[in-house]
Amino acid sequence: MIGFRAMCRFVIFQAQLFIDFAKEFMSFSESKWLNSTCPHDCPSTCALEVESDEQNQIKRLRGRKKHPYTDGVICGKVANYAKRHHHPDRLTHPLKRVGPKGRGIGAFEKISWSEALDLTVTALKESVETHGLESVWPYFYAGTMGWVQRDGIERLRYVMGYSRQHSTICVGLSDAGWLVGAGEKRGVDAREISETDLLVVWGGNPVNTQINVIHRFQQACRQRGTKLVVIDPYKTDTAKRADLHLRLRPGTDGALACAVMHILFRDGLADWAYLKKYSDDPQGLAEHLQMRTPAWAASITGLSVSEIEQFAELYGSNPRSFLRLGYGFTRSRNGAPNMHAVSCLPIVTGAWQYPGGGALYSNSGMCPFDVSEIKGLDRLDPSKRVLDQSRIGPILCGHPPDLQGGPPIKALFIQNTNPMVVAPETDLVRQGFSRDDLFICVHEQFMTETAEMADVVLPATTFLEHDDCYSAGGHTFFQIAKAVVPPLGECRSNHWVIQELAIRLEAEHQGFLKSEWELIMGMLKKSGYQEKIPLEEKSFEIDLDLGFEKMHFLDGFCHEDRKFHFRADWTYWGQANQEMPTFPDHWEVRDHLSHEKPYRLITPPARWFLNSTFNEMSLSQDRLLSPRAWMHPSDLKQEGLENAGQIKVGNERGEIEISLEANEEVQPGLVVIEGLWANRAFPAAKGVNTLTSADVALPNGGAVFHDTTVWVRAS
Ligand SMILES: Nc1nc2c(c(=O)[nH]1)N[C@H]1C(S)=C(S)[C@@H](COP(=O)(O)OP(=O)(O)OC[C@H]3O[C@@H](n4cnc5c(=O)[nH]c(N)nc54)[C@H](O)[C@@H]3O)O[C@H]1N2
Ligand SMILES: Nc1nc2c(c(=O)[nH]1)N[C@H]1C(S)=C(S)[C@@H](COP(=O)(O)OP(=O)(O)OC[C@H]3O[C@@H](n4cnc5c(=O)[nH]c(N)nc54)[C@H](O)[C@@H]3O)O[C@H]1N2
Ligand code: SF4
Numbered sequence: 001m002i003g004f005r006a007m008c009r010f011v012i013f014q015a016q017l018f019i020d021f022a023k024e025f026m027s028f029s030e031s032k033w034l035n036s037t038c039p040h041d042c043p044s045t046c047a048l049e050v051e052s053d054e055q056n057q058i059k060r061l062r063g064r065k066k067h068p069y070t071d072g073v074i075c076g077k078v079a080n081y082a083k084r085h086h087h088p089d090r091l092t093h094p095l096k097r098v099g100p101k102g103r104g105i106g107a108f109e110k111i112s113w114s115e116a117l118d119l120t121v122t123a124l125k126e127s128v129e130t131h132g133l134e135s136v137w138p139y140f141y142a143g144t145m146g147w148v149q150r151d152g153i154e155r156l157r158y159v160m161g162y163s164r165q166h167s168t169i170c171v172g173l174s175d176a177g178w179l180v181g182a183g184e185k186r187g188v189d190a191r192e193i194s195e196t197d198l199l200v201v202w203g204g205n206p207v208n209t210q211i212n213v214i215h216r217f218q219q220a221c222r223q224r225g226t227k228l229v230v231i232d233p234y235k236t237d238t239a240k241r242a243d244l245h246l247r248l249r250p251g252t253d254g255a256l257a258c259a260v261m262h263i264l265f266r267d268g269l270a271d272w273a274y275l276k277k278y279s280d281d282p283q284g285l286a287e288h289l290q291m292r293t294p295a296w297a298a299s300i301t302g303l304s305v306s307e308i309e310q311f312a313e314l315y316g317s318n319p320r321s322f323l324r325l326g327y328g329f330t331r332s333r334n335g336a337p338n339m340h341a342v343s344c345l346p347i348v349t350g351a352w353q354y355p356g357g358g359a360l361y362s363n364s365g366m367c368p369f370d371v372s373e374i375k376g377l378d379r380l381d382p383s384k385r386v387l388d389q390s391r392i393g394p395i396l397c398g399h400p401p402d403l404q405g406g407p408p409i410k411a412l413f414i415q416n417t418n419p420m421v422v423a424p425e426t427d428l429v430r431q432g433f434s435r436d437d438l439f440i441c442v443h444e445q446f447m448t449e450t451a452e453m454a455d456v457v458l459p460a461t462t463f464l465e466h467d468d469c470y471s472a473g474g475h476t477f478f479q480i481a482k483a484v485v486p487p488l489g490e491c492r493s494n495h496w497v498i499q500e501l502a503i504r505l506e507a508e509h510q511g512f513l514k515s516e517w518e519l520i521m522g523m524l525k526k527s528g529y530q531e532k533i534p535l536e537e538k539s540f541e542i543d544l545d546l547g548f549e550k551m552h553f554l555d556g557f558c559h560e561d562r563k564f565h566f567r568a569d570w571t572y573w574g575q576a577n578q579e580m581p582t583f584p585d586h587w588e589v590r591d592h593l594s595h596e597k598p599y600r601l602i603t604p605p606a607r608w609f610l611n612s613t614f615n616e617m618s619l620s621q622d623r624l625l626s627p628r629a630w631m632h633p634s635d636l637k638q639e640g641l642e643n644a645g646q647i648k649v650g651n652e653r654g655e656i657e658i659s660l661e662a663n664e665e666v667q668p669g670l671v672v673i674e675g676l677w678a679n680r681a682f683p684a685a686k687g688v689n690t691l692t693s694a695d696v697a698l699p700n701g702g703a704v705f706h707d708t709t710v711w712v713r714a715s
């Protein structure tokens with residue numbers, strides 16, 4: 001009997017296998033794989049292969065195996081992109097709000113595209129008639145990093161003469177800190193991580209934010225025993241893999257860098273021949289650092305003297321050392337000088353001379369292309385008001401210094417960003433978005449918390465449905481990607497919407513008359529890249545690597561004197577920056593700790609979100625369950641919170657409620673909240689950016705997301 005049952009089970013199992021195989025086989029025979037590029041705001045800009053079937057259903061996505069950088073490796077978020085693309089909550093029709101703001105899709109009714117565009121144009125015109133051109137603010141960021149779909153909104157802005165945007169939310173501080181030393185935003189080709197002896201991940205968490213760095217490191221580790229150092233205030237998943245993790249206090253990286261350089265000079269580990277040839281004032285730097293001792297840095301960073309000595313010894317004795325600089329350590333009021341200080345390290349050891357040596361912050365400054373037609377730069381009027389993106393809260397609330405004597409904002413047109421979640425000072429952002437006299441049009445893929453506040457919501461295509469081109473921060477490839485499938489429902493690309501608005505606003509520019517493909521090909525031809533364009537209209541790429549000599553700045557750094565500048569001239573961004581430290585230093589301008597606010601809060605990215613994108617995926621919800629705050633057990637004891645499941649975290653800007661978890665790996669005195677969760681994911685519907693500040697950091701603006709002091713209390 002048992003034998004018979006087992007046999008039946010075996011037969012059924014075999015039949016099932018056969019059916020599965022047949023299904024797979026049929027789906028293979030009907031489906032096709034096409035090349036594409038990940039559009040997200042992530043340094044990896046992965047080369048993708050996308051499978052779709054005859055019904056234009058997206059089936060699978062994978063990293064392109066043959067791509068020299070991607071090497072078949074992509075993150076879990078995008079490997080699952082078919083789910084997001086076909087998500088039941090995807091917006092597929094234009095909508096008009098008929099109910100209260102902030103109440104979800106139920107407060108909207110479907111309208112036609114022509115009605116939606118007419119409503120928007122009427123509101124923009126009315127705003128201009130009553131309050132002038134600068135009362136309209138086209139607002140955007142990097143939902144897609146494609147140059148046409150992201151930057152076309154600039155063309156409309158410039159042609160119309162609307163208020164301009166100073167894009168500060170991400171790279172304001174890190175860019176300034178890198179540029180003041182090296183002069184150009186580029187660094188070592190990340191493929192060289194395979195050739196390094198020591199990888200230093202400084203203020204970044206690539207396990208969460210740039211998986212390819214980890215892939216390269218693993219290869220290097222196998223091949224040559226490469227060591228990993230991670231510098232981060234808590235034990236991230238990247239730090240867990242490190243040979244040495246320096247758990248410093250946030251905003252103290254300048255002090256650590258100074259002490260390391262002090263040791264390098266002290267112990268004869270500085271390469272004087274290199275320093276004399278490639279830097280502006282090495283003698284001055286060495287003298288300045290004499291007082292920046294390991295003991296001095298230990299008192300500022302919270303690290304021990306021996307940890308600092310150990311790192312300096314490791315760094316100094318491995319000239320093939322690769323510094324991978326993240327953004328995290330720059331999201332502080334002293335973030336730019338901290339970036340500058342850290343970028344001085346490979347100059348002192350001369351690491352730049354060696355394969356696998358040097359530093360990479362970002363390669364996105366390698367742009368040999370003429371983007372004037374895409375951005376409409378020929379129509380940029382420098383006299384128009386420039387508004388700080390990160391200060392959208394104060395701006396919408398009519399804060400006079402932000403309005404610079406100009407009119408209030410009466411109409412917002414938003415593409416590619418979700419400021420109700422991602423911008424600092426959420427209470428002010430919400431107050432601004434709630435204004436009855438403010439018209440808001442949001443072009444989105446999902447009903448985000450920003451879209452919920454809009455009067456008109458337009459459905460947007462995903463990168464699989466439109467053409468575009470992409471540069472990368474983390475590698476050297478410029479990728480041009482064709483759409484893989486036609487748009488779902490009535491979704492339309494950003495470019496199409498800009499064109500339709502231009503027609504109705506009578507905005508004239510040749511850029512509005514061309515397709516995405518024509519704009520990209522026009523740009524490549526005008527920039528001397530005609531011969532790189534394939535005959536067939538299909539996805540392709542161009543490697544912009546400049547060769548070893550240039551990528552390592554062996555022909556000099558990018559200032560007039562061809563030297564790296566230890567003496568930072570911050571006045572490039574205005575005379576007001578004279579107070580900033582010239583030589584690398586610890587600049588104590590961070591948010592003040594006090595008796596009332598004894599903790600520092602940092603709010604870095606989670607693995608399962610890309611900023612606030614993927615909030616809508618049940619995948620991310622399942623993995624993380626809910627937002628949570630991590631604190632060291634000693635702090636919980638001190639606050640009497642050992643048994644608290646939930647706490648309140650607050651400061652002068654507001655208060656949030658959140659689940660609490662003790663975490664030994666968090667530096668004492670610190671609260672860590674990972675991930676840009678929607679406000680509604682928190683018990684009191686207030687998210688982390690309720691607490692972060694929209695203060696303008698020197699020298700050129702930049703959001704200070706990891707520089708916030710708070711109190712914590714039982715909930
Ligand atoms: N999965 C995922 N990937 C992403 C994103 C995402 O949200 N999710 N966001 C994308 C975007 S837009 C960007 S800009 C990048 C950002 O990616 P990263 O460069 O990784 O930068 P951050 O996310 O700001 O912070 C990274 C690390 O910096 C640490 N940190 C914070 N303050 C300090 C400090 O003062 N000193 C030091 N040494 N470390 C500090 C944090 O603890 C965190 O572990 O990632 C991109 N990739
Ligand atoms: N507390 C805290 N706040 C932060 C950060 C942090 O570390 N901590 N990180 C900051 C950083 S580094 C950044 S870059 C910002 C990012 O902030 P955002 O640029 O706002 O990034 P996302 O939250 O991903 O929102 C992008 C939106 O664009 C939409 N989108 C994607 N593709 C398209 C398209 O083709 N067309 C249109 N119309 N829409 C599209 C997506 O659906 C998504 O809702 O957040 C910042 N906010
Ligand atoms: S989000 Fe980043 S790691 Fe993930 S596929 Fe896109 S570029 Fe690659």
Ligand SMILES: [Mo]
Nearest residue numbers: 041169170171
């Ligand atoms: Mo960013």
